[in-house]
Amino acid sequence: MGCDGGTIPRRDELVRTKQKPEQKDKDAEAVAKWKHCAITQEELRMPIVSCELGRLYNKEAVIEHLLSKDSSCEAAKHIRSMKDIVELKPTENPGYKRRNADKGDEYVDLRASRFICPVVGLEMNGKYRFCYLRQCGCVLSERALKEVKSEVCHKCATPFEEDDIVVLNGSDDDIAVLSARMELRRAKAKAEKKSKKRATEGVEDGKKKVKTENGSGEKNPSVVNGGASTSCATKSEVGAATKMILPEKARQGYSIAKDPNTSEAFKSLFTSHPKAINQPKAHWVTHNPLFY
Template sequence: MGCDGGTIPRRDELVRIKKKPEQKDKDAELAFRWKHCSIKQLPLQSPVVACGLGRLYSKESVLEGLLDRTTLPETATHIKNLKDVKDLNLTPNPAYDGTKAEKGDGYVDSGKSPYICPVIGLEMNGKYKFCFLWTCGCVMSERALKEVKTTVCHKCQKLFTQTDVIIMNAEGDDLTLMEKNIVLRKAEKKSRKKQATAEEQVKDVATEVPEKKKIKKEEKAGPSKSVNKRIEAQDPAYKKAKEDYSVAKDPKASEVFKSLFTSHKSASEQTRAHWITYNPFYN
C-alpha cells in the first residue's frame, strides 16, 4: 500500500499516539532549588534563612509572607513566626563571581555555587548533601559532619544534639526525619523551660526561709531593738543622735566646731548670742 510517489507511510504517521511528558533536567532543577527562594522563586538574597524542613528562603520574602499570609505557598504554611526559621551562617565561595552576566554564546557552569562547605570545601550546589545546625545556623556538608564525629560545631564550637542537625532541601526519608525532629525539639524546649522555672522557684524558697528566721529572732529580742538595729544598719549617722553622744567628747570634731556649743569650756566666757547656741542670753 503506497502513496503518491511510491512512498510507504510509517505507523506513527497513521496512528496518533500519546506524547510522552517532557522530562525535567534533574541537574537544572537541583541548581534552581539551591539558588532560589522557595517562596518567591527568585534568586536568594542575604540574609538567607531556612526552616526546620531544610528549605531555603530569603528573609525578606519570609517577613512579607508573615505580614500577608495569602502570599505564602503550601510548602511554607508551617512557618508561623520568625522562630520557625533560622539565620544561616554560610561560607562564601572564593571561586564564584556572581557579578558577571550570563551570555548566550558562552559556556555557563551551573555547578558553581556561591557557598561552600567550610570544612572540606565542597560546593553547595545540590550534588552533595548539606546540613545546618539549629543551635547556631552554621552550614556544612553531611560528609564533614559524619567524618568528624563530635557534639561541637566545627565552625563556631557550639554544642548541638542529633535533633539539631537539619538536612537542607530534604526529600523522602530525610523529610520525614526532619518532621519528627521538629516535634522533638519543641518537646525538649518545653521541658527545659519547666526545669528552669522549677529551679527558680526552689532558689526563691531557699532565700525566703533564712530571711524569715532573721525577722523572727529580731521580733523575739524586742520590736524597739530590732527597729534600732535596722536604722543603724541603714544610716550610720544614727549613732550621733543617741542621748549619750556629746560633741565635746567626739575625738573627730575640731576645737573650732566644739567652741560653738555651750558644753565647751569657753562657753563660760561667752557674752553674746550667736545662731548656733540654744542659749540666746536674754537680759
C-alpha cells in the same frame, strides 16, 4: 502501501504508544532550590535563613510573610515566628565569579555555586548533600560530618547533638523525618512552658497564703521583769484602747493613767505617767536648745 508514489509509513505513525512523563531538568531544579528563595523565588542574598525542614529563604521575605500573615504560601506555612528559623553562616567560594546576563555565545556553568563546604571544599549546588547546625547556623557538607566525626562544629567549635543536624533541600524522606522532629520538638517546648507556668502560679499562691496568714495572726504575750507576764502594746491593742476613749469621757476629765483596763506599756507613752513626771529634763516635745 502509501498509494502515493512509493511512500512507506513508519510504525510510530500508525501505532500510538503511551507518552512518557515529562522529565524535569535537573540543572533548572537545582538552580531553583539552591539559588532562589522558596517564598518569593528571588535570588538568594545575605542574610539567608532556613527553616526546620531545610528550605532556603531570604530573611527579608520571611519577615514580610510573618507580617502579612499570609497562609497561602505552602513553602512557609509551618513558620510561626522568627524563632522557627535559623540564620545561616555559609562559607564563601573564593573561586566563584558572579556572571552577568547570558550572551548565548558561551558556555554557562549552572552548577557553579557561591558557597562551599569549609572542610572538604565541595560546592553547595545541589549535587552534594549539605546540612546546617541549629545551634550555630554553620553550613557543612554531609560528607564532612560523616568523615570527620565530632561533637562540636568543625567551623566554630559549638557543641551540637544529632537532632540539631538539618538537611538542606532534602528528599521527601528527609522532609518527613525533619517534620516529625519538628512536631516532637514543638510539643516538648509546649509541655515545658505549661509546667513552668504551673510552677510559677504555685509559688505565687504560696506567697499569697503566707501573707494572709501573717496578716491575720496575733502576737503572743511576752514575759518581762523576770517572769511577770504582761501583754505587749501591739497595734491592735493600741487601736482598741484608743477607740475606748469616748468624747463623753474626755469631757469628764478622763485620764489614761487612771484607766485600769489599759496596759502599763501604753500608759508610759503619755506625760501623765509617773516616769514622765519625774524626768529630770524636759519632754522631747517641749525641749529647745536654750534648755539647761
